[in-house]
Amino acid sequence: MEDPLFRDYETLVNITVLGKAFQVPEKNTCLRAFQYISPDTIPYGRFCWNQECQYCRISFTLASQPEEPPRSVLACKVLVAEGMQITDLSEELRYNLMGVIRATEPRSPVDEQDDKLRL
Numbered sequence: 864m865e866d867p868l869f870r871d872y873e874t875l876v877n878i879t880v881l882g883k884a885f886q887v888p889e890k891n892t893c894l895r896a897f898q899y900i901s902p903d904t905i906p907y908g909r910f911c912w913n914q915e916c917q918y919c920r921i922s923f924t925l926a927s928q929p930e931e932p933p934r935s936v937l938a939c940k941v942l943v944a945e946g947m948q949i950t951d952l953s954e955e956l957r958y959n960l961m962g963v964i965r966a967t968e969p970r971s972p973v974d975e976q977d978d979k980l981r982l
């Protein structure tokens with residue numbers, strides 16, 4: 864697919880971010896993948912995009928290597944991979960992604976009750 868924001872990709876890969884499942888473009892960095900899932904926040908984060916600021920640090924494991932401990936890396940440097948499980952986010956990433964991560968959480972009975980009261 865052609866999109867000037869992303870490196871050319873043909874398919875999406877499955878990743879999880881703090882336990883929430885997403886599909887993101889293959890062959891792209893994790894930070895670009897975060898932009899794919901949250902295009903309204905990541906571009907406005909305090910990210911240098913070139914491995915200098917350290918605001919994009921993440922920890923991840925791979926589904927194919929379940930015995931390996933989480934690796935701490937820069938999301939602007941590491942490419943996404945099928946089955947990547949991102950288990951920790953920097954404070955800046957957490958702030959910028961919390962909207963999409965919360966949006967995919969199941970709604971609690973209290974939330975659903977609040978919705979009914981508003982109708």
Ligand code: FES
Binds near residue numbers: 937
């Ligand atoms: S965005 Fe600055 S180090 Fe990754």
